[in-house]
Amino acid sequence: MHKHNLTYGFLKFWHEVFLNIIKDKRRFLSYLILSVLILFFLTRYHAIFFTLVLIAIGGFSMIYIRFFRWSHYVAFELCTMSTVLTSIAYGPIYGAATGFFSIILGFIVSGYFKPTYFISILAMPLIGLVAPIFIGLPIWQVGMIMTVIYDSIILPLYVVFGSRMTSSVIFFITHLILNYWVFRVIAPFLVQFM
Helix, strand or coil, X not given: CCCCCHHHHHHHHHHHHHXXXXXXXXXXXXXXXXXXXXXXXXXXXXXXXXXXXXXXXXXXXXXXXXXXXXXXHCCCCCXXXXXXXXXXXXXXXXXXXXXXXXXXXXXXXXXXXCHHHHHHHHHHHHXXXXXXXXXXXXXXXXXXXXXXXHHHHHHHHHHHCCCCHHXXXXXXXXXXXXXXXXXXXXXXXXXXXX
């Protein structure tokens, strides 16, 4: 076999990783136990596992706000997708919990807090409760309906509490466009594993 072959390099790399793991018996045993626990958790508590994963995905998707000054005007977040997917796959209680915890985690990791954000913290779980009504529609359509409902709840209230109309319109347009992409590209891929 030629030493510069891509397959050879890939197999050699993983062979060395495996040798390093089994060299230290304690480390090997730890990895083995951890792998068995993850496999057990995945098979036994499938819904809880994916709910936790989607809460993390939704929450950490908002971390970019911490680093870019005007980014909170652009409505990119994966909390809506996480909430809708969990709600459709596992029911409204899981969906509401995902919405609640993912949006709170998102505000924490973004470091951008406003007193009016309680509106989003209340509205996102509502999306989780409502989404199962639309089971039977394609996932992208459910996602878009939930995006419009969510924005219809939060944006008028944000304007009442002092947000500018222009920033709310920008938020709404970018939220629709970005969620259309998210529900067309990312959601169908994730839903296969749920």
